[in-house]
Every structure is written in structure tokens, then in C-alpha cells.
Amino acid sequence: MLALAVLAEEPRRFNQIKRQLEGVTQRVLTRTLRRLERNGMVTRTVLPTSPVGVQYELTPLGRSLQQPFAGLYAWTVSHADEIVDRQREFDARGQAIEG
Amino acid sequence: MLALAVLAEEPRRFNQIKRQLEGVTQRVLTRTLRRLERNGMVTRTVLPTSPVGVQYELTPLGRSLQQPFAGLYAWTVSHADEIVDRQREFDARGQAIEG
Numbered sequence: 001m002l003a004l005a006v007l008a009e010e011p012r013r014f015n016q017i018k019r020q021l022e023g024v025t026q027r028v029l030t031r032t033l034r035r036l037e038r039n040g041m042v043t044r045t046v047l048p049t050s051p052v053g054v055q056y057e058l059t060p061l062g063r064s065l066q067q068p069f070a071g072l073y074a075w076t077v078s079h080a081d082e083i084v085d086r087q088r089e090f091d092a093r094g095q096a097i098e099g
Numbered sequence: 100m101l102a103l104a105v106l107a108e109e110p111r112r113f114n115q116i117k118r119q120l121e122g123v124t125q126r127v128l129t130r131t132l133r134r135l136e137r138n139g140m141v142t143r144t145v146l147p148t149s150p151v152g153v154q155y156e157l158t159p160l161g162r163s164l165q166q167p168f169a170g171l172y173a174w175t176v177s178h179a180d181e182i183v184d185r186q187r188e189f190d191a192r193g194q195a196i197e198g
Contacts, residue, residue: 040185061181068170075167082160086139 001069003032004058007042008066011057041065100168102131103157106141107165110156140164 006012006020018029033056036042041062047053105111105119117128132155135141140161146152 038186038189039182040189061178061185064178065174068167068174071167071170075164079160079163083138086160087137090137090139 001073003029003036004041004062004065004069005073007056007058007062011045011055013047013053013055017056036062100172102128102135103140103161103164103168104172106155106157106161110144110154112146112152112154116155135161 002021003017006017012020014029014033017033018024018026021029024032033042033044037044037056039061040059042056043059045055045057047055101120102116105116111119113128113132116132117123117125120128123131132141132143136143136155138160139158141155142158144154144156146154
């Protein structure tokens, strides 16, 4: 999903996407982009450069996912603190029982 | 996410949820409900029945996720056919190259 967000701004090359998705591994990003391409969300274009470059671009289908995804992303951001609090309480209860 | 949708109607016991989520394994559902409980999305109540029953219920936090999730779910349903078409094309291209 985050790869789609990166491509929402403009078409990008593999390493440009990788740099923007801090911490993503080469292998995970390769697999993610391949799955997005297979699902018709992005197109993959081999550029006639030397060395050869590969550019990824959102398709209309991929772009149409932006709005529902933005809703989920906004929810996650606005509830992140509350979730972390619930996790701390849950873990503390777990330790109290094991204690 | 689908476990949340099942609980949106009313609180339910483990096996009731399992029956509604066709094909989900005991292990996956147990882990999913535990993660939802840890994130504060559901509460888990041990019922004083014999044998002991466990009931899961949406919290206000869990219920607040329904609307953004419904948007994503609706997008998925309305684009499912198009995605399957793109997948077939992608796979056919893959075989043509390997062929």
C-alpha cells in the first residue's frame, strides 16, 4: 500500500521508491511491485538507458485505490497513540498474570 | 479485518466467528483475535458457563475502524473482476515470454 502512495506523486524508478520506503528490503519491494503489477495497479516500463532503468507508474486502477486507502491511513495515524496505550495495558496484564 | 466485520453485528463466541469466516483455521483465528484484543479493537470476556465460553466484542476503537474498512472493502468488491482480468493478462504475458 505504501508503495502506491509513493507512486501517487509521479512515476518512479525502483531505487527511488526504495529510498522513500525506509527499511524496505530489495526482496520485499521487488515482490510487492511484482504483485502490484500483476494486479494491474502499476505498469513497469524498461527505460532505454545505460545501465537499463525500470520505471513504475500508477494505472487508473491503482490510482482509484488511493481514496479508500487514504481513509484507512488517516484512521491509523489518528488512532496510533490509543492503540499503543491498549498494547501497553494488554502486555502489562499479561505480565501480571505470569508474574 | 473480516473478524471485525463479523463482530460488527453483535458480540460473538469464538466458534460463531470461526463458522462465519469460512476456511479460517483455529490457529489463525486465535492469533487474529489475540492481536485485535492487544490493539484494543475487541474485548475478550470469559463467560461463567459450563463448559467455559469466551465472548468477543467490538470496542469503540474497533467500531471506529468500520467506516474506513468498509470503504476499502467496497473498493475491493467493485474492482475484483478487473483485478482478475489483469492477473490473467500478466500470467499470459509471463508464459509467452517463457514459452
